[in-house]
Amino acid sequence: MPQRTVLLMDVGAEPMAILAARVQRLGLRAVRVKTPEEAIPVLSDRRHAVGAVVVPPDLPVPDLGGTLTALRTASGREHLAFLVAGTRMAAGERSRLARAGVTLPLWEPINAHPLRFQLNRAMAGPIPARRERGTRRAPSSHEVKMKAPRRMRRKEARLYTFSSRGVFLATPAPFLRGSRLEIEMGIPGLPRRIAGQVAMTNVAGNLLRSGLPPGMGIAFQGLGSDAEARLEMLVEKVLRRLEL
Structure with a gap:
């Protein structure tokens, strides 16, 4: 079974490099790319087994929603999850990201347990397909x-x-x-x-x-x-x- 992969998209920022190292310490594979164009061949290659994509809140693209849709299509996974990493933003900015297709945040500071929890949520698939639990955790x-x-x-x-x-x-x-x-x-x-x-x-x-x-x-x-x-x-x- 291929190792689960988290794809991190950034422009060489130090915080994303640190996050990639923390992802690897959880036993996951971290692949970093700089642009959506670089992400497409990684997502389309099934050997990478990308389970989630992490993006910065200020990814320099003219249409964030269109970009995430194109990446999801390239992956062949209808429910590929996108997470945003960075400092917690105002409600309006969070709504903008949600409308574009980002599903979960990784707000700093975040330690190993919440990071693992969020990545597991992202890679678990759509909520209706998950095993029902009597209580939230x-x-x-x-x-x-x-x-x-x-x-x-x-x-x-x-x-x-x-x-x-x-x-x-x-x-x-x-x-x-x-x-x-x-x-x-x-x-x-x-x-x-x-x-x-x-x-x-x-x-x-x-x-x-x-x-x-x-x-x-x-x-x-x-x-x-x-x-x-x-x-x-x-x-x-x-x-x-x-x-x-």
Whole structure:
């Protein structure tokens, strides 16, 4: 299976070069081009397996919408996603980009977890084709502590995503599937300790999902309705900044 590729279009700007390096650290392939004309042969070559295209907000073309349509046509993918990278812009500029066909932003500053989350969203295909979930989830890089009931020592991990039903924790040493544990998320309005059970693991060398970091998915147990509502509110707050 070809390595997933992110195509980055820029005019040699340093921020885009840095972003390309960060994309590669996520295990994706980054290809940089300077113009839409250079992008077309890359997109049309199936060996590149381009899953998403990143553009700057000021791409120097007379018709951004027409340019993105031409690139999508060259790729042969009706739902090829375009992301914009840079500093968050005013609402009017965001609307202009959305009308042109840009689907998601990569607003700076953005660390590894939100970057991975946005690229996964972009490469997942059109929303109707995605697997339905009962709740929405959002990315984070918040540090949490966790402990198995019969263990004295707490371990540290980082949130990758969270929802009102559970979390995915990035850690090189996840607990076994089915393990019960307590999580200290340190978020105001939530219980100090939240009970959970490991629903799945993603282990280096035996990854179930290559788009996720090594770690484990945990389903909350016995979380009250007030805490669920608090988490749902936080998810929506985070996602608003990750959409145009």
